[in-house]
Amino acid sequence: MITRIVWMQFRPEAVNAFLALFHERAPRIRSFPGCHHLALWRDRAQPHVMCTYSLWESEAALEAYRHAELFRDTWAQTKPLFAARPRAWSFDTVWPTEASLDYPIYFGQAAPQLEQLLGQHAPSSVAVLVDTHTALYCYPHIRSVLPADHLLIRIPAGETHKQLDTCQYIWSQMLQAQLDRQALLINLGGGVIGDMGGFCAHCWKRGIRFVQVPTTLLAQVDASTGGKLGVDFMDVKNIIGAFGDPLAVVIDTTFLRTLPPAQLRSGFAEVVKHALIADAEHWQQLIQLPTLDAADWTQIVPHSLAIKRQIVAADPYERGLRKALNFGHTIGHAIESAALHTTESLLHGEAIAIGMICESWLSAKKAGLPDDELQAITHFLLRIFGCYPLNNLPIADLLALMANDKKNEGQGVNFSLLPHIGAVEINHTATPEEIQDSLAYYMETCRQQDTAKPH
């Protein structure tokens, strides 16, 4: 997106003529192909100085407009009205990118951070959304800084409740408490609470402010990519939703102590992924961990989040590079979906861990990942995540799920693979046979591993 600013100084007696012309032309300029915004600003100190501010999809779109009759004629009528030579600039936006988001992320103890936020923004009332888990283990830690008459909304834990029925329950509670547009919602929980609570806030009386307080490792290392709110609908994840920024994100890693070990491990898969695709040094630190109990989350979480934000910053408009984040997810997502129909439960991160082993094998085969690095990745992930009985899953269905993935373009299944640890290459493709071989590698390694833990 290009930001175009044109600074114009008019002869005082010509100002009204320009305003009349602009008001007549603006709707047509605004609807010119590739124009995403148009505004006219007037200098508060010198009312005969004005700027147009417009957003253009590309240099080509801006050029097309500059050569259009609409511009030529408008400019020809504007020129005689100037008191001085106009100035024009084309800008790229350096900040905020989606990565350095347009809202603050605070690390540290949640209670004092929330106390400060509430003091600063003075909402008319405060609601807190929790699930049965965070109601018990997290809510007591922030309760004392909330206004005495805050509204507590409690929903059952789990992705199955991330749906419109639950939203309706949340809204009915807000209605009963007569929350007005100056109210504020605190979403205290994992991804389900954050996505769904954010969506409920976004749609309550056309939008109230909300603060995200992620309490799971997955939500904490993912939170800064934010803005994506929503719920599942008819078994499709996040298909009903909106873009909307929180007032702030508060990340308190002490909440991670309240997680069941499997949940913590699940989120750790994303931490490993961030290291594998972008930070070999961080990977070296991670593999030193004897167990996850030994992890210093106050160091790991901000670091892992920073890696992700860097990647997103390099590709704010999701044009390609950001596909790097798909590493492990192409096969991982398919396994996660397929496992839904079995009796063996599988958390998101557990599926991604399997996906990362398979896709590391593909990396060795197709992107040059050295064999010792493949071994190191496989060994570490199996040590942390154990083995999962993949042979219970229908492989044909798995392949079909991957083929239907929305990230594919044209033929073959699209993969982001590792040329070596700490780097990633996007837009590799693999055949169904190669994918099947990578799954066989996982199963075979598991058979050989003495260290494989029962799942």
Add this chain to the structure above:
Amino acid sequence: MITRIVWMQFRPEAVNAFLALFHERAPRIRSFPGCHHLALWRDRAQPHVMCTYSLWESEAALEAYRHAELFRDTWAQTKPLFAARPRAWSFDTVWPTEASLDYPIYFGQAAPQLEQLLGQHAPSSVAVLVDTHTALYCYPHIRSVLPADHLLIRIPAGETHKQLDTCQYIWSQMLQAQLDRQALLINLGGGVIGDMGGFCAHCWKRGIRFVQVPTTLLAQVDASTGGKLGVDFMDVKNIIGAFGDPLAVVIDTTFLRTLPPAQLRSGFAEVVKHALIADAEHWQQLIQLPTLDAADWTQIVPHSLAIKRQIVAADPYERGLRKALNFGHTIGHAIESAALHTTESLLHGEAIAIGMICESWLSAKKAGLPDDELQAITHFLLRIFGCYPLNNLPIADLLALMANDKKNEGQGVNFSLLPHIGAVEINHTATPEEIQDSLAYYMETCRQQDTAKPH
């Protein structure tokens, strides 16, 4: 809102130092009280030229920031990096105001307008939302310009269907048709279709484009205030919703011929209101109409819409003046709500017509409306709308409904009243007795009127 632009030219070797400083400080500046946006732009032609772009709630907020240690320190560190004197401007936004909205409104035949829009914006697929009425009477007029494989979504007509259940039906149709994010939804119908369809588009895969094609008089003269999307929830109107702009609004007054007479008349109440509060000349034209059949809507609709946009333009942030639009609505809304619980059906505009008569009586009593103007208003509205048996409604409930209106501030019921036809004064208050007297005036006049039509 104040737009602040600071233009800065750096010594080339100092650019990185500034970028590092900015990235560190930006989140804190962005969260400074009263700062609504912050961005850093970089000149595409001269990379050592940058601009900060920020939005501030008020001059006071900007001043507070300029005196804060955060600014002083940031500025002190930035100053030595400059290659030239920086320049700064504070701007007001002239366009778009909420009234000259950030999207085009087209008048004329819907089919060619839509054809042009679809050609220009090339959606991946097109869906059309209709109700049982517009499916029959409006859809055939645009069908020929739609792609052959467009999706038609048909819902029952009426406000009772403006709810989340209907949204779920609409989304299930979109899901079945596999609408992607490049799809476009055309909302063909009255306010229910526009508000609900816009909301469904806003929340489908985090937002697809939509075009409003209002087919009722009420929706057409109200459409330009747009951006307000939503549905009713637990008997509260529009409480679940969002702000979102359509790609365009297409107003085709030939659709008005398809309306049942009562619907047309209902929308006409808003046309009358716009004239009464802001345009005496338009009022003089309206009262010449022998019947609504004689109306030239191609003239009346754009004119009425323009009046409304002017009022909104004068008060884009709803700070006061826009309350002018409440004329007739304080009593009208209460009557509309109370009538829901009776067997006598009452359309929105019919209730507003009664409200305008009562509030004109209050205007004569409290704002100096000349008696002959009160008579003219009463006579014209009764001629068009007939009489409604108000004595069937519980007056005590009516008064309670008005007392609870969200527009009240402090004591007494707030009214916008007419000092004379074509002008309005906001922030009058009236006592329950005065309101009761105004209702008595309506009922008494009806009793005396020979011309009163059976409702």
